[in-house]
Amino acid sequence: MTIELHTLTNMTPARLQQEWANLGIRGDPPHFKQALVRGLSWHLQKQAHGGLDADTRRLLKAATRNAPTPASKQSVAGQRKQPDPIKLPEGTTLVRTWRGHHHEVTVLEEGKRFRYRETEFASLSEIAREITGARWSGPRFFGLKKLKQSA
Numbered sequence: 001m002t003i004e005l006h007t008l009t010n011m012t013p014a015r016l017q018q019e020w021a022n023l024g025i026r027g028d029p030p031h032f033k034q035a036l037v038r039g040l041s042w043h044l045q046k047q048a049h050g051g052l053d054a055d056t057r058r059l060l061k062a063a064t065r066n067a068p069t070p071a072s073k074q075s076v077a078g079q080r081k082q083p084d085p086i087k088l089p090e091g092t093t094l095v096r097t098w099r100g101h102h103h104e105v106t107v108l109e110e111g112k113r114f115r116y117r118e119t120e121f122a123s124l125s126e127i128a129r130e131i132t133g134a135r136w137s138g139p140r141f142f143g144l145k146k147l148k149q150s151a
Helices: 005-010 013-022 033-049 054-066 124-132
Strands: 093-098 101-108 113-116 119-121
Touching: 005 033, 013 033, 093 124, 101 124, 113 124, 119 124
Parallel strands: none
Antiparallel strands: 093 101, 101 113, 113 119
């Protein structure tokens, strides 16, 4: 049975995984439907029109091997660098005015917890989200970290 490309998007993930096995594609099928559809599409087109020639495969391998890793995502050990924790003394009050409203946060447990409007929070980011309704870096929102200026 031949599968038509345009029918893939209408199939369930279970059916797509079954087709993956039916086509004899090596490796486990992806877990996400979109990745399954893309993988199956590639293999169906490869069967119909042929795959990449040896020179193209070699160029792609060399390009991925030589591609630079973004410095912002890599530390010396090759892992994502964790930001330095901000150490605030217990009892410190952080103040921010947002859209005309004054907000005060008290630092508890040497910066491990925070109190805002009689409620305790585990992070400044949670409080910033409470105030703005959007995801913010809490330390940046309260002025503890500045955006890096490009040189």
